[in-house]
Amino acid sequence: MVKLETKKLRIANRKFNSRLIVGTGKYKNMRECAKAISLSGAEIVTVAVRRVNISDKKKPLLMDYIDPKKITYLPNTAGCFNSKEALRTLRLAREIGGWKLVKLEVLGDKKNLFPEMIETLKSTEILTKEGFNVMVYCNDDPLMAKRLENVGACAIMPLAAPIGSGLGILNKVNIKIIRKQTKLPLIIDAGLGQASDATIAMELGCDGVLVNTAIAKAKKPLDMAVAFKNAVIAGRQSYLSGRIQKNLMGKASSPTDGII
């Protein structure tokens, strides 16, 4: 029996067994969301900060379904289009219950949802100085990834493709270059469409993946949650096992000696 890797995912001095981070948006209901998280094995989930519904207090609360003592909440800034909004959102998130590990996401365009990197860089620097541990959603640009690292990001989270697009990893070369240049946790965030995309991310040497839509909007979200769990494990194991060289021509698997 081969012993599987025991090295944990380390983010800002916290250790996690699972390398799959899942989002909590877009599910049919809270029950389905909680069940999918449990089946995915994820130990970190992203959450959004929004106004409390004052008039309808019977609406189910996220915290009633997903216990923040058992699952690490990663507050995000989804829907923020500049540094000011993002900072305000994360300062509020910290106030809810002391959250310091956060996901920064500053968007620049309402249609393609690409990150606004100038504002993202600025926000990363400010938040880090304020004591936040900032996991940064970014484009797949190695130079920008380096700059984020230099201003104190605790994890680099490049997109695979536009958020919710399901296109999979569009620029594997850039992801590999980012992997080569950084020792920070590298997590693919956004754009994955199916479980095999997560395997590819892990085989490129990423430390983890973050998935929301591909699970929540699959025809069978619970089954897809399991598929992603297995895909991440498979990809990680494959990466650590060391793949064979690629060859242009065929190489027979059976010995050529003794052919009758």
Added chain:
Amino acid sequence: MKKIKKIKIKINGKTNLIDKDLKIQKLLTNLKIPLKKVAIELNQEILDKKNLNKVKLKKNDKIEIVHFIGGG
């Protein structure tokens, strides 16, 4: 009995009529807000939840009460 003066404030973007000098702690209790699960902003400044009993509301104050919901 002396009539209590009412003032207009905004809570999460909606206008509300409340008693003048109402403390924010009392307002949140009246609204049945679970304090442990929210953060509160008064005129764009985050309030320390320990001090809610000290803050009196004034005319045109803007309160934001936020919590976590599902997101990606």
